[in-house]
Amino acid sequence: MKLRDAVNIGDLRSIARRRVPHFVFAYVDGGAEDEVTLRGNCEAFARLRFRPRTLVDVSKRDVSTQLLGAPSALPIVVGPTGLNGLSWRDGDLELARAAAAAGVPFAMSTVSMSLAEDIARQAPGRLWLQAYVFADRRITDALIRRALDAGFEGLMLTSDFPVAGKREGDLRTGLLPTQQFTLATRLDMLMHPRWLATVAMRRPRFVNVERELPPGQNVNSFVGHGMFDPSFRWADLRHFRDLWPRKLLLKGVLRADDAQRAVAAGVDGLVLSNHGGRQLDGAISAIEALPEIRRAVGDRPAILVDGGVRRGSDIAKAIALGAAGVILGRAPVYGLAAGGAAGVTRAIEILADEFDRTLALTGCRDVGELTPDLIAPPSA
Ligand SMILES: Cc1cc2nc3c(=O)[nH]c(=O)nc-3n(C[C@H](O)[C@H](O)[C@H](O)COP(=O)(O)O)c2cc1C
Numbered sequence: 001m002k003l004r005d006a007v008n009i010g011d012l013r014s015i016a017r018r019r020v021p022h023f024v025f026a027y028v029d030g031g032a033e034d035e036v037t038l039r040g041n042c043e044a045f046a047r048l049r050f051r052p053r054t055l056v057d058v059s060k061r062d063v064s065t066q067l068l069g070a071p072s073a074l075p076i077v078v079g080p081t082g083l084n085g086l087s088w089r090d091g092d093l094e095l096a097r098a099a100a101a102a103g104v105p106f107a108m109s110t111v112s113m114s115l116a117e118d119i120a121r122q123a124p125g126r127l128w129l130q131a132y133v134f135a136d137r138r139i140t141d142a143l144i145r146r147a148l149d150a151g152f153e154g155l156m157l158t159s160d161f162p163v164a165g166k167r168e169g170d171l172r173t174g175l176l177p178t179q180q181f182t183l184a185t186r187l188d189m190l191m192h193p194r195w196l197a198t199v200a201m202r203r204p205r206f207v208n209v210e211r212e213l214p215p216g217q218n219v220n221s222f223v224g225h226g227m228f229d230p231s232f233r234w235a236d237l238r239h240f241r242d243l244w245p246r247k248l249l250l251k252g253v254l255r256a257d258d259a260q261r262a263v264a265a266g267v268d269g270l271v272l273s274n275h276g277g278r279q280l281d282g283a284i285s286a287i288e289a290l291p292e293i294r295r296a297v298g299d300r301p302a303i304l305v306d307g308g309v310r311r312g313s314d315i316a317k318a319i320a321l322g323a324a325g326v327i328l329g330r331a332p333v334y335g336l337a338a339g340g341a342a343g344v345t346r347a348i349e350i351l352a353d354e355f356d357r358t359l360a361l362t363g364c365r366d367v368g369e370l371t372p373d374l375i376a377p378p379s380a
Helices: 009-019 022-029 036-047 091-102 116-122 137-149 168-173 183-190 193-198 219-224 234-243 256-264 286-297 312-320 330-361
Strands: 065-067 070-072 076-078 106-108 127-131 154-158 247-253 269-272 302-306 325-328
Touching: 009 022, 009 330, 022 168, 022 183, 022 330, 036 286, 036 312, 076 091, 076 106, 076 330, 091 106, 091 116, 091 330, 106 116, 116 127, 116 137, 127 137, 127 247, 137 234, 154 234, 183 193, 234 247, 247 256, 256 269, 256 286, 269 286, 286 302, 286 312, 312 325, 312 330, 325 330
Parallel strands: 076 325, 106 127, 127 154, 154 247, 247 269, 269 302, 302 325
Antiparallel strands: 065 070
C-alpha cells in the first residue's frame, strides 16, 4: 500500500510496520506490561457514543480553534515522542515541518534526535519543549533555557516518568535499557537496506541531551539507567514556573486533586495522559478522567487529552467533554515511519477530514459547538 492509498491511521500503521525494522515498530507501537492501558485508551473512546443534533445547516464549517491562547488550524498538537530519528532520517524535524505546514503546534521530546535550534530554524511553527526532569537538574535547566532562546512558546513537563514503564517489547528486541540488540534484531536490520542506508548509517543520537552532558558521559548508556529523577515532586514546580515565563503545561495528570494542585502552582495547561499506555499499565485513560477533572478545575486552565486518538471523532469526543484539544502520539509517528513528513501530513489530513465530517454529522459548525450534551451518558 502507498501513502496516498492510506484511508485511515490503521493503514499508516500497516505501512510503517513493513517499512521499519521490527525493533523500531515495537518501540512505537508497544506499551507497558500486558498493554491493558494501551488497549483501554482506544476502547474508552469507542465506548463513548454521540447524540447528534439533526437538521442543522452545516454547509459552512470551521475546524480551527485557539490552543493555549494562540490560533491552531485544528484542535490537535503533534505530541512529544522520543527516538523519532529511528523511524525516519531527521524524524523530529520531519514531524515539526509537517506540523508547521498544517498550522498546529509540535512538541519536541527531550529525547529528540534533532537539535531544538535546527527545528526552530527549519520548521518555524508553534513549538513546545517536552521536558523530563533529569537526575542532574542542570541538564533539564540548560535544555529549557535553550528552548527559550530558540523561541519555543511552551514548556510541557512530563510527570509520569519517575521510572520507566516495563515495556516488554523493547526488552525483547534489546532496544532498552542498553541498546544491546539481540541477534534477531541485528538480522532484521539487515533485512531493511533502505532503513540501514538512510537512518542507521547516520547513527541517530540524543543530540539535545548530549550537548549538556558532562565530559566522559555516554548518552546511550545514560538513557536507560536512572536518567530521570524519581524525586521530582510538587515543590519543584515553582522552579520551573520561575524559569519559564511562557506557557507551562504539566503532562501526566489523571486525578482531580492533582489537577487542582497543578493549577494552584501556576500551570497554564494540563495534559491528561497515561503516556500512551507506556508507563503504568492499569492506569485509567485520559478521556475517562476528563469530565471529573474539568469539573474540579473549572473553565480556566486549558486541558489537553492524549492516548488512543486514532479517529477524528475521538478529537470531537474529547472536546465535547471539555478538552481544548488533543495530543497525538502514535498517529503522526506511524505516518512518519510510513513516509517521513509526507506521511505525517497524510496522518494529519486523515484526522482533519474525519474531524470535519464528525462536526457535520453531529450538527456542529465549529469547535465551540461541541458541547457535553453531544455525548450519551454511560449506560448502566
Ligand atoms: C514512540 C513514543 C515515544 C514517546 N516519547 C515520549 C517522550 O519522549 N516524552 C513524553 O512526554 N511522552 C512520550 N510519549 C507519550 C506521548 O507523548 C503521548 O502521551 C502518547 O503517545 C499518547 O498516546 P497515543 O500514542 O495513543 O496517541 C511517547 C509515545 C510514543 C508512542
